[in-house]
Amino acid sequence: MGLRLYVCIMKTWFAEYYRSHGAEPAEASVLASEHELSFTWRTEDGMIKREQWNINDVTVKDSINEGSVIKTASVPHARLVIKGKEAALFIKDSKEEKLKPWHKQVKNKYAVRNAGIFLGVAGVLVIAYFLLVPWFSEKLASRVSIHTEQQFGDAAYEGLGIAAQQDERASAIINSFFDEMHIATPYAIRISVVKDNTVNAFALPGGRIVVYTALLDKLHSYPELAALLCHEFIHVNNRHSTKSIFRKLGSKVFIGLLLGNAGNVASVLADRADDFKSLTYSRSLEKEADLEGLQLLEDRKIDPAGFDLLFKELKRSGPASAMPEFLESHPDIDKRIAYIHEEAKGKDVEENETLKAIFNQLKINK
Amino acid sequence: MILTTTSTIEGRPVQEYLGIINAQSIIGANIFKDFLGGLRDVLGGRSKTYERVIEEAKEDALREMTEKAHRMGANAVIGVDLDFETVGGSGSMLMVIASGTAVRI
Numbered sequence: 303m304g305l306r307l308y309v310c311i312m313k314t315w316f317a318e319y320y321r322s323h324g325a326e327p328a329e330a331s332v333l334a335s336e337h338e339l340s341f342t343w344r345t346e347d348g349m350i351k352r353e354q355w356n357i358n359d360v361t362v363k364d365s366i367n368e369g370s371v372i373k374t375a376s377v378p379h380a381r382l383v384i385k386g387k388e389a390a391l392f393i394k395d396s397k398e399e400k401l402k403p404w405h406k407q408v409k410n411k412y413a414v415r416n417a418g419i420f421l422g423v424a425g426v427l428v429i430a431y432f433l434l435v436p437w438f439s440e441k442l443a444s445r446v447s448i449h450t451e452q453q454f455g456d457a458a459y460e461g462l463g464i465a466a467q468q469d470e471r472a473s474a475i476i477n478s479f480f481d482e483m484h485i486a487t488p489y490a491i492r493i494s495v496v497k498d499n500t501v502n503a504f505a506l507p508g509g510r511i512v513v514y515t516a517l518l519d520k521l522h523s524y525p526e527l528a529a530l531l532c533h534e535f536i537h538v539n540n541r542h543s544t545k546s547i548f549r550k551l552g553s554k555v556f557i558g559l560l561l562g563n564a565g566n567v568a569s570v571l572a573d574r575a576d577d578f579k580s581l582t583y584s585r586s587l588e589k590e591a592d593l594e595g596l597q598l599l600e601d602r603k604i605d606p607a608g609f610d611l612l613f614k615e616l617k618r619s620g621p622a623s624a625m626p627e628f629l630e631s632h633p634d635i636d637k638r639i640a641y642i643h644e645e646a647k648g649k650d651v652e653e654n655e656t657l658k659a660i661f662n663q664l665k666i667n668k
Numbered sequence: 669m670i671l672t673t674t675s676t677i678e679g680r681p682v683q684e685y686l687g688i689i690n691a692q693s694i695i696g697a698n699i700f701k702d703f704l705g706g707l708r709d710v711l712g713g714r715s716k717t718y719e720r721v722i723e724e725a726k727e728d729a730l731r732e733m734t735e736k737a738h739r740m741g742a743n744a745v746i747g748v749d750l751d752f753e754t755v756g757g758s759g760s761m762l763m764v765i766a767s768g769t770a771v772r773i
Contacts (some may be wrong), residue, residue, distance in 0.1 A: 312731050312735075314734060315671035316743070329743075331738065331743030331744075333669060333734065333738045340738060341754075342741045342742075344772070350741035352739075482719075573759055575670075
C-alpha cells in the first residue's frame with residue numbers, strides 16, 4: 303500500500319463499450335489514471351480506436367447486475383461497463399482526492415511526510431557532524447597517553463626537517479627562561495629555537511615548542527617572550543594539537559561512513575566544510591591559549607602588556623592579510639589586542655629580575 | 669491490460685502482434701538510504717530500504733510499459749521480462765528494464 307503512493311496511481315480493466323443506445327458492445331481495454339480514463343477498442347471493420355474521457359466529466363453508477371457503469375457528458379449515450387465495484391470506487395476516490403487541499407492529497411501528503419523525514423535525518427546528521435563527532439573525538443584525544451603524544455610530536459618535529467637548523471645555545475637559554483617561570487605541568491617542555499626568516503612559533507603535541515629566530519629578533523622585553531611561551535605552553539598543556547588531529551580524523555571517518563564512494567564532488571564539498579569547521583575551532587583554541595596564557599603571566603606578576611606588545615609586533619611584521627577573519631586560523635590581531643586589554647585591566651605587576659637577566663642573555667647571544 | 673511473463677494467455681488467443689516494447693526506470697537511492705543500507709551491510713540482515721527502492725523501480729517500469737502498450741492499441745503484453753542492473757559511476761543507482769511483446773487479444 304505504502305509503495306503505490308510513491309508512484310503515479312494507475313489502474314487497468316477490461317470493459318464493454320456501448321457507443322450508443324442499443325449498440326452491440328465492443329471489448330475495450332481501459333487505462334485509468336487520476337486525471338482521465340483512456341480506452342482502446344476494435345471497430346466492426348477491425349480498426350483499433352482510442353478514446354479519452356476526463357475524469358471530471360464522467361459519472362459512474364454502481365449497479366449490482368452490471369458492475370460499474372461509466373458515462374461522460376462529452377459523448378452522450380455512450381457507456382463503459384466494467385465488472386465489479388473497483389472502477390466505480392477508483393473514480394469516486396479520484397474525484398474526492400482532487401477536491402482536497404494540496405497538502406492533504408495522498409501523493410503530496412506522503413511527499414510532505416518524506417520531506418519532513420529527510421530534513422529530520424539531515425538535521426540529526428548535521429548535529430552529529432558538528433557536535434557529537436567533535437565531542438567524541440576530543441574524548442578519545444584526552445585518553446591518549448602523554449608518552450604517545452610525545453612520540454607524535456617527535457615524529458612531527460623530525461618530519462619537518464628543522465632539527466639541523468636548531469640554535470643550541472639560544473634553545474638552552476630559552477628553556478631556562480621557561481623553567482624559571484615555574485609552571486607545573488605533566489609535560490616535559492622542550493623548546494627549540496630554529497634559525498629561520500619566518501616570524502612564527504608553534505607547539506607540537508607532547509611538549510615540543512618551536513620558535514623561529516626571526517620572531518625572537520622582534521621581541522624587545524622579557525614579558526613578550528613570557529607571553530609567547532605561555533601561549534604556546536597552553537597549546538601543549540591543553541592538548542590542542544592532539545584534539546585537532548582527532549577531530550579531523552573523526553570527521554573523515556564520519557564522512558567516509560556517510561558518503562562511502564559517493565563521488566568526488568561530494569567528498570570535495572565535505573573537505574571544504576571540514577576546513578571551515580576546523581578554522582573556527584582553531585580560532586577558539588588560539589583565544590583559549592591567549593587567555594589562559596595571560597592568566598599564567600598574571601599569576602607570576604609578569605606584565606600582561608607582553609601580549610599586547612607581542613601582538614603589535616606580529617601585526618607590524620606580518621604581511622597584510624587579504625583574508626577576512628573567518629578564513630584565518632587565528633583571530634584577528636586587533637580583536638586579540640582588545641580582549642587581552644580587557645582581561646589585563648588593573649592587575650599587579652612586579653619586575654622579575656631573573657627572567658629579565660635571562661632574556662638579556664638571549665639578546666646578547668644574538 | 670494483461671501483463672504476463674508467459675508467451676500465451678489461457679483462453680485468449682493473440683489476434684494481432686503490435687510489436688516489441690520496453691520501458692526502463694533508473695532510481696538513485698538517496699545518501700540516507702545508502703547510509704542505512706551500508707549499516708545493514710555491516711550488521712547483516714535484510715535491507716528493507718534497498719528492497720523498497722527495487723520494488724519502486726520495478727513498479728515504475730511496468731507502469732510505463734503499460735502506458736506504451738495502451739498507446740499502441742494493445743490490451744496485453746506477453747513474454748514480459750524484467751532485468752535489474754546497477755548504473756552510475758559507483759553503481760549506486762538501480763535500473764530496471766521491462767520488455768515484452770504488445771498484443772491485441
